Amino acid sequence: MRNLKIIVICLFLVISVVFSAVFCYDRLTVDRTAPTIYCDNTPLQVSVHATGRELCAGLTAIDDVDGDITDRIDVRRTSHLSGANSAVVYYVVFDSSSNYCMFNRTITYTDYRMPRFSLSQPLSFPTNSTILLKDRLTAYDVIEGDISQRIRVSASGVSTYDQGEYPFTVQVTNNSGDTSIITLFALIENTTSRHPTIELSEYIHYVSVGETLSEESLRALIVSANESAEGEAVDPEDIQIIYNIDTAKRGSYRVEYVYTNAAGLTRTVLMTLVVE
Numbered sequence: 001m002r003n004l005k006i007i008v009i010c011l012f013l014v015i016s017v018v019f020s021a022v023f024c025y026d027r028l029t030v031d032r033t034a035p036t037i038y039c040d041n042t043p044l045q046v047s048v049h050a051t052g053r054e055l056c057a058g059l060t061a062i063d064d065v066d067g068d069i070t071d072r073i074d075v076r077r078t079s080h081l082s083g084a085n086s087a088v089v090y091y092v093v094f095d096s097s098s099n100y101c102m103f104n105r106t107i108t109y110t111d112y113r114m115p116r117f118s119l120s121q122p123l124s125f126p127t128n129s130t131i132l133l134k135d136r137l138t139a140y141d142v143i144e145g146d147i148s149q150r151i152r153v154s155a156s157g158v159s160t161y162d163q164g165e166y167p168f169t170v171q172v173t174n175n176s177g178d179t180s181i182i183t184l185f186a187l188i189e190n191t192t193s194r195h196p197t198i199e200l201s202e203y204i205h206y207v208s209v210g211e212t213l214s215e216e217s218l219r220a221l222i223v224s225a226n227e228s229a230e231g232e233a234v235d236p237e238d239i240q241i242i243y244n245i246d247t248a249k250r251g252s253y254r255v256e257y258v259y260t261n262a263a264g265l266t267r268t269v270l271m272t273l274v275v276e
Contacts, residue, residue, distance in 0.1 A: 031097040035063035037073065044107045048142050055089055055107065063095040076102070081176035085112040114276065115141045115172050115180045117151075119203035122269045123186040129160050131186060139172040139180070147172055155186075163188050165270070167254075183252035185270045193229035196259045196267035198222065198239065205255075206274045213247050213273075218255060221271070227261045234259060243273070250275050 040058045047054075052075045061069045072093050079088040086108045094100045121136040138148040155168035166188065171181040182204070200221045207213060218241050225234035242256040253273045260266040 031065045031095065032099065033064050034099040034101045035061050035066070035069055035093055035095045037061050037091060037093055037101050037103040039103070039105060044105070045110050046107055047111050048109050056091070059091065059103070061093040061101070063099075065097070066095045069093060069095060081112070081178065082106065085109045087176075111142065113142055114178050115139050115147060115174050116206060117170060117172070117180070117182060117204050117274075119184075119272075122200070122203050122271075123184055124191075124269070125160060125186060125188055126190050127160055127163055127188055131155070131160060133170075137170065137184075141174040143176070144174055147174060150174075160188050163190065182272060182274050184272050185254050187268065187270055189268075191267065192265075194263060195228065195265045196231075196234065196261045197224075197226045197229060198257050198259060198267055198269040199224045200257065200269060200271060202271070203269075204272045204274060206276055207247060209247065209250055209275055211247050211275075213245055215241055218243065218273075222257065225259060228263075228265075231261070245273055245275070247275050 038060045040060075042058050044055075044058060046057075055075050055078075056070075056073050059070065059073055061073050063069050072095075073091055074093070076090040076092050078090070081087050086106055088104055088106050090102065090104045092100055092102050116139070118138050118140065119136050120138075123131075123136075125131055133151075133153065134148075137151065138146065139151050141147050151170055151172045153168065153170050155166075159166070164187075166186045167183050168186060169181060169183055171179055173179040184204075201223050202221055205221065219236055219239070222236040222239060225236060225239055226232065227234060238259065240256075240258040242258060243253065245253040245255075251274075253275070255271040255273050257269045257271065258266065
């Protein structure tokens, strides 16, 4: 029995010595020091479509064992907008022993803008019809792309039973919390194939605050015009353009494109011009 106790004690001592040796070896030889990310503090201005490498500009990563590991810096994620056109980028870098360092900084987007709307067809509907917008109204965000499914419409007071012009509001919000709101104008009218036709390249047109707006620039949006559905082409110069726009003030403005053919039939196409 005594011999068994001695053997157990000896085994315990041997195990303790081996464990201590392994522990000391591990502490002395295994790299446990995390690398460091350094920033040159130069403000970073990039496109919303910047690549990961472009987002890492101005950063350097140094490890005490691996040396310069700048090429291992990765972008973990980019935050929502934290200002009018800025966001926070989060980075991480690993050394060859899986030690890591995290870092973050604020960047500025050079080409960010609020979400925009687009219309593929004019908002012209016959009386007693259903106003549908999904076939023509879309919304696009420079970061997220198509966000049409988030469009919200406020159209109280719009009636398709009576001919006339009806304003209504549409809005859309991107993941950054920016909301675009504009006013559109629906025209309820009964037209036939004998009425003139007017086609525009855009039915929602954007300009910047303070931008010079001329009738020539609005006329340039005319793609085609005809006396009737099967009639001869109309000179764009013969189309009357009616507008009252102050580009010094943000908002939505209506623009009328009007033409009356030889039969006395008039066609009006409405466009929304947005000053942003």
